Amino acid sequence: MLCVNVNPLFKGFTFLDLSLLFSYKLLNFLCIERQKKKIIFLEKQTKQQLMAGADQEAVRNKQVTLKHYVSGFPKESDMSVVTSSISLKIPQGSKDTVLLKNIYLSCDPYMRGRMSKSDIPSFVAPFQPGSPLNGYGVAKVVNSTHPNYEKGDLVWGFTGWEEYSLVTSPELLIKIQHTDVPLSYYTGILGMPGMTAYAGFYEVCSPKKGEHVYVSAASGAVGQLVGQFAKLVGCYVVGSAGSKEKVDLLTSKFGFDGAFNYKEEPDLDAALKRYFPEGIDIYYENVGGKMLDAVLLNMRLRGRIAVCGMISQYNLEKPEGVHNLMQVVGKRIRMEGFLAGDYYHLYSKYLDMILPFIKEGKMKYLEDVAEGIESAPAALVGLFSGKNVGKQLVVVDGK
Numbered sequence: 001m002l003c004v005n006v007n008p009l010f011k012g013f014t015f016l017d018l019s020l021l022f023s024y025k026l027l028n029f030l031c032i033e034r035q036k037k038k039i040i041f042l043e044k045q046t047k048q049q050l051m052a053g054a055d056q057e058a059v060r061n062k063q064v065t066l067k068h069y070v071s072g073f074p075k076e077s078d079m080s081v082v083t084s085s086i087s088l089k090i091p092q093g094s095k096d097t098v099l100l101k102n103i104y105l106s107c108d109p110y111m112r113g114r115m116s117k118s119d120i121p122s123f124v125a126p127f128q129p130g131s132p133l134n135g136y137g138v139a140k141v142v143n144s145t146h147p148n149y150e151k152g153d154l155v156w157g158f159t160g161w162e163e164y165s166l167v168t169s170p171e172l173l174i175k176i177q178h179t180d181v182p183l184s185y186y187t188g189i190l191g192m193p194g195m196t197a198y199a200g201f202y203e204v205c206s207p208k209k210g211e212h213v214y215v216s217a218a219s220g221a222v223g224q225l226v227g228q229f230a231k232l233v234g235c236y237v238v239g240s241a242g243s244k245e246k247v248d249l250l251t252s253k254f255g256f257d258g259a260f261n262y263k264e265e266p267d268l269d270a271a272l273k274r275y276f277p278e279g280i281d282i283y284y285e286n287v288g289g290k291m292l293d294a295v296l297l298n299m300r301l302r303g304r305i306a307v308c309g310m311i312s313q314y315n316l317e318k319p320e321g322v323h324n325l326m327q328v329v330g331k332r333i334r335m336e337g338f339l340a341g342d343y344y345h346l347y348s349k350y351l352d353m354i355l356p357f358i359k360e361g362k363m364k365y366l367e368d369v370a371e372g373i374e375s376a377p378a379a380l381v382g383l384f385s386g387k388n389v390g391k392q393l394v395v396v397d398g399k
């Protein structure tokens with residue numbers, strides 16, 4: 001038998017005995033260590049659970065998230081409505097942060113671009129799959145560590161597509177000072193679409209009394225305002241829209257001089273010649289594609305085109321070409337793209353103009369209201385098939 005001459009304590013032990021003994025000791029040591037770690041982990045977990053339970057201010061937070069990047073026409077199923085929770089306390093140490101309870105969410109066509117990831121640089125970042133969408137909305141401040149905002153303030157601006165949002169960059173929020181008008185108007189006439197219509201028409205187009213104005217997507221959030229602004233200046237204005245109901249609204253509610261359904265016009269050039277036998281001075285461009293081509297043929301000398309958007313192109317894999325661009329040269333047309341954000345410094349000037357008009361009933365604003373955050377994906381997708389009649393918005397807490 002092989003004996004190992006080691007510590008007298010282990011005298012008489014074989015090598016095998018000793019190895020077994022040490023293995024056992026080692027195992028035992030490891031087990032005890034693991035157990036200790038497990039106890040520490042369990043204690044920590046219990047503490048966290050107790051703390052969560054003690055946070056009486058944690059509330060449900062339904063959110064609309066993007067499932068995956070989209071190609072072609074967006075579908076409701078590209079988004080999910082998920083339920084999570086949020087603490088109504090602002091995390092310790094978070095400076096200049098506000099916690100918002102969202103009241104209205106704005107559905108805007110530019111959000112389509114954010115549902116895809118493209119190599120072409122954009123003015124706005126894509127959404128993150130698995131995260132809530134974000135965009136314009138109206139909200140109430142429920143908590144704040146920012147010196148400019150306090151509990152109870154109403155704001156409009158950038159927020160999440162969810163019931164509550166923790167906003168760490170409140171510089172994208174504007175405090176609402178006028179509450180004697182419908183609060184939902186801050187998603188439309190008193191918010192981004194209002195500034196878009198105002199800046200695009202007055203600043204980009206420099207309209208003059210008697211000029212001939214054409215507006216596409218004319219019954220929407222922006223278009224209905226451009227038509228009314230044109231009338232305020234004393235212009236002749238015609239709009240196009242995609243249904244009989246919308247076309248009727250343009251003349252009966254918003255005061256356009258003429259209107260047509262572009263879907264029922266096989267020859268857009270001929271349709272424009274019918275309404276503008278002497279040509280167009282100002283085109284407020286919302287749709288692009290074939291409409292832009294037809295408009296170019298009908299522009300007058302020194303005409304202006306405010307390129308606000310091109311919704312007909314947003315879901316195409318490959319944008320359509322424009323064939324009549326040479327008209328820009330001969331007619332000395334000025335075509336200018338713009339973003340509402342470039343003109344927010346004019347917001348208080350715009351309010352001074354628009355608020356009295358709203359209160360006196362001189363400006364009309366039509367809204368299409370979807371009830372409940374669950375209806376937000378359908379409402380957003382509906383913009384691209386013309387389901388909305390007027391400004392599409394969502395009431396977060398539906399009926």
Ligand SMILES: NC(=O)c1ccc[n+]([C@@H]2O[C@H](COP(=O)([O-])OP(=O)(O)OC[C@H]3O[C@@H](n4cnc5c(N)ncnc54)[C@H](OP(=O)(O)O)[C@@H]3O)[C@@H](O)[C@H]2O)c1
Pocket residue numbers: 108109110192193196217218219220221222223240241242243246286287307308309310311312313338339340341383384385386387388389390391392
């Ligand atoms: N530059 C900026 O800062 C800025 C800001 C806001 C909006 N925009 C742009 O302004 C335009 C209007 O926006 P909005 O918020 O007022 O939207 P909106 O007009 O309220 O809603 C979108 C409308 O576009 C029309 N449409 C959809 N697909 C179309 C297609 N393939 N061809 C022609 N028309 C189509 C539909 O009306 P019909 O039923 O009449 O077809 C639909 O109701 C969009 O191009 C948007 O991107 C730009």
